[in-house]
Amino acid sequence: MTVTIAQAQAASALEATDARVLLRHALGVDAVYLIAHAGDALKAEQQKQFAALAERRRAGEPVAYITGTREFYGLEFAVTPAVLIPRPETELLVEWALEHIAPAAQPRVLDLGTGSGCIALSLAHERPRAQLCAVDCSEAALDVARSNAQRHRIGNVTFLHSDWFAALGTQRFDCIVSNPPYIAAGDAHLAQGDLRFEPAGALSSGKDGLDAICLIVTAAPQYLQAGGWLVFEHGYDQAARCRARLEAAGFTQVFSHCDLAGIERISGGRLDAIPSKS
Ligand SMILES: C[S@@+](CC[C@H](N)C(=O)[O-])C[C@H]1O[C@@H](n2cnc3c(N)ncnc32)[C@H](O)[C@@H]1O
The missing domain is CATH 3.40.50.150 (Vaccinia Virus protein VP39)
Structure with a gap:
């Protein structure tokens, strides 16, 4: 079944901000791309990847640990559970x-x-x-x-x-x-x-x-x-x-x-x- 970026986000049952960050991470794209391509269909592999990330988030894992990064004072920092x-x-x-x-x-x-x-x-x-x-x-x-x-x-x-x-x-x-x-x-x-x-x-x-x-x-x-x-x-x-x-x-x-x-x-x-x- 074809699922667009916007549909995947809506169906994830995550807060919109979390869903957007995880989608960007799964697709390797920036925020502007996500908005501009909201109607694009996800490939099966991308759907699978996003579904796995969304599942981890629904289980409570912090978004920053899932993506491995967090922005602070204008710089992107690697973060791990350490x-x-x-x-x-x-x-x-x-x-x-x-x-x-x-x-x-x-x-x-x-x-x-x-x-x-x-x-x-x-x-x-x-x-x-x-x-x-x-x-x-x-x-x-x-x-x-x-x-x-x-x-x-x-x-x-x-x-x-x-x-x-x-x-x-x-x-x-x-x-x-x-x-x-x-x-x-x-x-x-x-x-x-x-x-x-x-x-x-x-x-x-x-x-x-x-x-x-x-x-x-x-x-x-x-x-x-x-x-x-x-x-x-x-x-x-x-x-x-x-x-x-x-x-x-x-x-x-x-x-x-x-x-x-x-x-x-x-x-x-x-x-x-x-x-x-x-
Ligand atoms: C609240 S975190 C702050 C981390 C980072 N500076 C920040 O603002 O995101 C506190 C840090 O203090 C470190 N810490 C705890 N006890 C310590 C100790 N006895 N000596 C040195 N560092 C300690 C922890 O390992 C942790 O990295």
Whole structure:
């Protein structure tokens, strides 16, 4: 039976956006082609391929893991189940960091928990004179991040296997950015939607979700230059607690910024002076 592109999309029982992305992937075409050729008949092999992808999606698998890619800050990133799927709200962190990394300077920037490398590589791409260090405790995640650096021919990022700051020695940075795990262990959302398929170590961090953030905020002054900034993403209801932690750790100009939905999504602060060793 002949099935057109439009009919296959409608019959897939998927959300229209998901169906379009999977159809593009199955056919190897762009969005414009799909619209312009909506009435074209699919070949039997294309129908079969799309049906298999649609079945995986109906079983709950995230679209990004099915296609193996996700766009972030204008770049296409390879993603596998070893890494968190980059989220649009994390672009706020990149935007903030870009505003604080002067285009002419050669700042040293640390990305803690790099995953696919989306934050570090976006910053490195936008600021080719910056030196980025991207850390993760997952070797599998670092492999994905390295492949993304190669894919975009980005050479100003070094990748480091480390438990947060552990392997950094005495290095200091002008800016530390992080999207750490921050969901409370046992949160019902972990058993729903895409989160079911993402690595547990990328998602949750302790009873209230703040274990990683507290560790990072407490240790960051040992790894920042005087005048350096720490900024990180956190959960929708964690901003006040993050600001309190930042102030307790000696940061000044402590702030939180909202995402497009009006939710306080990132917080950070400035380290005025390197703390003296007691
Ligand atoms: C929320 S994901 C963020 C990934 C990516 N930066 C992004 O924004 O899409 C958190 C990342 O932190 C890493 N991570 C978790 N615990 C860590 C630790 N102790 N040391 C270093 N990285 C860690 C995870 O492997 C994961 O890649």
